[in-house]
Amino acid sequence: MAEGHSRPRGWTDRLGGVLALAGGAVLLGVALLTCWSVVQRWLTSRPVPGDFELVSLGSGVAVLGFLAWGTARRASIVVDTFTGWLPRRAAGALDAFWMLVWAAAAALLAERLFQGARETLRSGTTTMVLGFPTWWAVGFGALAFAAVALAALAWVPRLGRGEG
Amino acid sequence: QETTLRLHHFLPAVSNVHRFFLQPWAQKVQSESGGKLRIQIFPAMQLGGAPPQLFDQARDGVADIIWTLPGNTPGRFPRIEVFELPFVAHKKAIVNCKAVQEFAGKHLREEFKEVHPLCVWAHGEGLIHARKEVRTMDDLRGLKLRFPSRLNGEALRALGAAPVGMPVPQVPEAVSQGVIDGAVVPWEVVPSLRLHEMLKFHTEVPGSPTLYTTTFILAMNKAKYEGLPDDARKVLDANSGMVAAEMAAKPWDEQGPVVEQMAKRRGNQVTVITEEEKARWVRATQPVVEQWQAGTRERGFDGSALLAEARALVAKHGQGFS
Amino acid sequence: MPPEFATAGIGFAALLLLIALRAPVGLAMLLVGAGGYLWIVDAGVLLNYLKTTPYHLFANYTLSVIPLFILMGALAERGGLARDLFDAANALFGRRPGGMAMGVIGASACFGAVCGSSVATTATIGRAALPELKRFGYDPGLATGTVAVGGTLGILIPPSVILVVYAISTEQNIAKLFMAALVPGLLATLFYVLTIAVLTRLRPALAPPGGGVDATERRRVLLNVIPVLLIAVVVIGGIYGGVFTPTESAAIGCVSTLTVGLARRTLNGADVRAALFATAETTAMIFVILLGAEVFNAFLALSQAPDLLALWISEQDFPPYGVLALLLFAYIVLGAVMDELAMILLTLPVFFPVVTALDFGLASAEETAIWFGVLVLVVVGIGLTAPPIGLNVFVVSSLARDVPIARTYRGVLPFLATDLLRLALLVTFPALSLWLVRALT
Ligand code: NA
Ligand code: NA
Numbered sequence: 001m002a003e004g005h006s007r008p009r010g011w012t013d014r015l016g017g018v019l020a021l022a023g024g025a026v027l028l029g030v031a032l033l034t035c036w037s038v039v040q041r042w043l044t045s046r047p048v049p050g051d052f053e054l055v056s057l058g059s060g061v062a063v064l065g066f067l068a069w070g071t072a073r074r075a076s077i078v079v080d081t082f083t084g085w086l087p088r089r090a091a092g093a094l095d096a097f098w099m100l101v102w103a104a105a106a107a108l109l110a111e112r113l114f115q116g117a118r119e120t121l122r123s124g125t126t127t128m129v130l131g132f133p134t135w136w137a138v139g140f141g142a143l144a145f146a147a148v149a150l151a152a153l154a155w156v157p158r159l160g161r162g163e164g
Numbered sequence: 165q166e167t168t169l170r171l172h173h174f175l176p177a178v179s180n181v182h183r184f185f186l187q188p189w190a191q192k193v194q195s196e197s198g199g200k201l202r203i204q205i206f207p208a209m210q211l212g213g214a215p216p217q218l219f220d221q222a223r224d225g226v227a228d229i230i231w232t233l234p235g236n237t238p239g240r241f242p243r244i245e246v247f248e249l250p251f252v253a254h255k256k257a258i259v260n261c262k263a264v265q266e267f268a269g270k271h272l273r274e275e276f277k278e279v280h281p282l283c284v285w286a287h288g289e290g291l292i293h294a295r296k297e298v299r300t301m302d303d304l305r306g307l308k309l310r311f312p313s314r315l316n317g318e319a320l321r322a323l324g325a326a327p328v329g330m331p332v333p334q335v336p337e338a339v340s341q342g343v344i345d346g347a348v349v350p351w352e353v354v355p356s357l358r359l360h361e362m363l364k365f366h367t368e369v370p371g372s373p374t375l376y377t378t379t380f381i382l383a384m385n386k387a388k389y390e391g392l393p394d395d396a397r398k399v400l401d402a403n404s405g406m407v408a409a410e411m412a413a414k415p416w417d418e419q420g421p422v423v424e425q426m427a428k429r430r431g432n433q434v435t436v437i438t439e440e441e442k443a444r445w446v447r448a449t450q451p452v453v454e455q456w457q458a459g460t461r462e463r464g465f466d467g468s469a470l471l472a473e474a475r476a477l478v479a480k481h482g483q484g485f486s
Numbered sequence: 487m488p489p490e491f492a493t494a495g496i497g498f499a500a501l502l503l504l505i506a507l508r509a510p511v512g513l514a515m516l517l518v519g520a521g522g523y524l525w526i527v528d529a530g531v532l533l534n535y536l537k538t539t540p541y542h543l544f545a546n547y548t549l550s551v552i553p554l555f556i557l558m559g560a561l562a563e564r565g566g567l568a569r570d571l572f573d574a575a576n577a578l579f580g581r582r583p584g585g586m587a588m589g590v591i592g593a594s595a596c597f598g599a600v601c602g603s604s605v606a607t608t609a610t611i612g613r614a615a616l617p618e619l620k621r622f623g624y625d626p627g628l629a630t631g632t633v634a635v636g637g638t639l640g641i642l643i644p645p646s647v648i649l650v651v652y653a654i655s656t657e658q659n660i661a662k663l664f665m666a667a668l669v670p671g672l673l674a675t676l677f678y679v680l681t682i683a684v685l686t687r688l689r690p691a692l693a694p695p696g697g698g699v700d701a702t703e704r705r706r707v708l709l710n711v712i713p714v715l716l717i718a719v720v721v722i723g724g725i726y727g728g729v730f731t732p733t734e735s736a737a738i739g740c741v742s743t744l745t746v747g748l749a750r751r752t753l754n755g756a757d758v759r760a761a762l763f764a765t766a767e768t769t770a771m772i773f774v775i776l777l778g779a780e781v782f783n784a785f786l787a788l789s790q791a792p793d794l795l796a797l798w799i800s801e802q803d804f805p806p807y808g809v810l811a812l813l814l815f816a817y818i819v820l821g822a823v824m825d826e827l828a829m830i831l832l833t834l835p836v837f838f839p840v841v842t843a844l845d846f847g848l849a850s851a852e853e854t855a856i857w858f859g860v861l862v863l864v865v866v867g868i869g870l871t872a873p874p875i876g877l878n879v880f881v882v883s884s885l886a887r888d889v890p891i892a893r894t895y896r897g898v899l900p901f902l903a904t905d906l907l908r909l910a911l912l913v914t915f916p917a918l919s920l921w922l923v924r925a926l927t
Binding site: 204206212214217221226330331333336338340342343356357358 | 534538543546547660780781788
Binding site: 017020021023024025027028030031032033034035037038052055056057058059060061062063064065066067069070071073075076077078079080082083091094095098101102105108109112113115116119120137138141145 | 505506507508509510511512513516517533536537538540541544545546547550553557729733736737738740744759762763765766767768769770771773774775874875877880891
């Protein structure tokens, strides 16, 4: 987990920031909707229809939105116990390598989710109560992982130079 | 040579369907194939993914065989929904299993063309399990009930209840915390959700057709099926369709009464609504049926004909069952 | 050795190697899981499996409590609520030897009563407490170690994300599990406080006196803590009183924390924005691990090694307590090197049927299941701070960048010793976990 790094710079980091704020707004919306549903359940004995599926969908979209920001901030668990003796440049090279691998993995996941979104659209799958189509949420996942890949790529040269 | 098939499903290994249908079925296939087919069962989504993905896992070969609910992906399998309409299904699982299986052979090939369906079936009667006694529609008013499928939810709404959609694992907690007043499930599921411990009242509808059912499919990856050696495929074929449907009925028809006795021994009350009341319920839920029929025309098929056929099949296989 | 064990063993070895080579934990699990998947099945199947899996994994109602609890923690931190808790605990205990560290444990326990995640508790309390502990000259090892073990109270004291996951995987009642975990959670709090008392008695230099406040200041900070205590009462009272579910309590916690912060003007737009960014960062970290664990666990299930292990154990005809000891030992070893959520998701399908089939002299299989759930929770808590991969320790060291991670691990060690003692007590006396459940149901 890395916090307190330098301010985001570059458009990939800003993209991550925009997605994270959007995800955060959705998560706040999920919290408010849940509260509203609880209150309405008390008062009228009828919760907001489909509250459970809206919470699932909303928190899923929120988490996907958070991913690129996490990468832009290098929020990941790294064990440096065994490589502490390495010179800074060597450790930086290792970090750059893994960031490149993460970029590749995220790009692959983006492509996969894009296919998944197309299939979900084709099969006409919807949510249980409200009948919302879900393909766009899977598609948002593709966008989110593409943004992760870009944010990771932006880190590779910086880490290679021993920054961060 | 030996072929290993991976069977993937969403319930834990202690569940009735796992113990009383999937395991015996897999063992039967294995022994009849003389060791040519080996079926490894992976319960509780062990191979990864979420229940709504199971069908695609069979289509894509992520698992060789899957058990799932078509209702897990609402909107995707519109024809089989006909059995989930209110007051279509029979009280007995064996009747529904045979009816759905026969229906599937005629009308669901298009819907399930991406996989090789081994068996398509539905459970027996589902009951209303609630905190308070339900004798009439007025008792249902405002009652927060967890519903099992989209159409059953609409039926409950039509009856005046407040249907709540939530994932099955949430149900025990939601009941114990008063978030919902009960749930609508068959007896067979009651012990694993501990509903009989938390809810004292169980309401059933007299006779058939009953309030609702939920449909299931056991499906196999197409390429895997077609790639099997002839003799192995014959064994699978011999254990598909009606043969499998009859086996599939067991967990509900055999475990259901056991659970009912268990609930009664705890002092729980099982209420059967009157025939007049049932007639009221049928009338009240009629708009749900009509709306579904209207919806099918938009999707390009004739729901009314399917409904008539489903009812006829339930009647045909229901002869001799009360 | 059966080939299944070799496959799984190579997988675990590769995972550790990648992690030792600085691969992020979630990425390492993803890579090894995918590699194992390729080895057992093939590339086409793996690619198909990945098509919608990340979406369905993240859009899961049960997991939605995680970002919500994290958001609540971030809002509490930005709104100064965690700091209020720490200040109040400090006003009560600060002057005694080691009192500020005891205050950290007390504040963590209170925060644990509104928060279900240990990472969120560690991060929230750590941000408020670490600068203070440093200012008063506390030994860095003791300071960071205390925050790390205090953070485990986030799951040891209900509500608890880990218990929710246990309840779902084993079809047990969440409310009963929460009740069962309450006394053991308070016991953990007591043990941590006693550990600090003993440590600082033995080596007073670890914790210089100070941190106490005068009477006026004490009244002010105790009044200040009322809102957060009210939120705790609403959230916990709501769960036990049958008003809402854990996800609902997390949502209500978020909204009430936000409301209190806005009303007291300790939160403004910029703070909320910062809290959302902090939530994004922590949530992304956890869910990348969940994604890695999903793929790694699919590989392990495919290898069949867990099933064969369960079969082997059941065939050995060991005495029940022998099997239990073996399983708990396996958990402690796994917990040292694995992510805890992944660990229980992976092992429960194997271990749970083994345990519930044994006779421990309890009234029912349900009691055995609840008791085992509490024991699993305790070993998960141990795993969160045990080297080399202790999630809480990582969180603390990201907050205290000037303290080497090895120092924090050394600070954790005395607490780990008492953890084992507490585990032994809970194994010997199942009634410690079960009496509240028996009394209330
Ligand atoms: Na907690
Ligand atoms: Na650990």
